[in-house]
Amino acid sequence: MSELIIRLGDRIRQIRKEKQLSQEELGELSGLHTNYIGQVERGEKNVTIESLEKIVVGLGISMEHLFRYIDPAEQQDELGQINELLSSRSDQDKAMVLHVIKNIFNWELSKYN
Structure with missing residues (x-):
């Protein structure tokens, strides 16, 4: 997978942990399977915009917040x-x-x- 997909997965994991959610809890809140959440966080899945929207809703954040500082050099x-x-x-x-x-x-x- 691309470096961007890996960084996006890392960012989702970081925010999930900040909110003290397990992958199972995020899966329930976002309506996505726990295995899928894990694959996204590990950068194994090329996530769709629709799935990203479900994840940000589950995390209780905006898309802007998700993509903020996704570039480690920023x-x-x-x-x-x-x-x-x-x-x-x-x-x-x-x-x-x-x-x-x-x-x-x-x-x-x-x-x-």
Whole structure:
């Protein structure tokens, strides 16, 4: 298989493990067979767009999130690092971080007024 298919499988495995899901659980959530999930993660299957869509739904992520940083040589900018840190956090944590950021920006604006 191509290097891209292998990197894609590695990325799916990485996200699955970050979400503390087994291959069986991801298979159930995505409606795909566990063996297929394993083959995709190992880069043995040339996955279709339809199957990728099922996998991202099962993982609870977007296609953009799946393909983000799939190139190991790609450098993460600060916004990408923040997004990556927040991606596995709860909605409550994300709301708290947004609130803190807004307060910092409002405080900064008030210094100049």
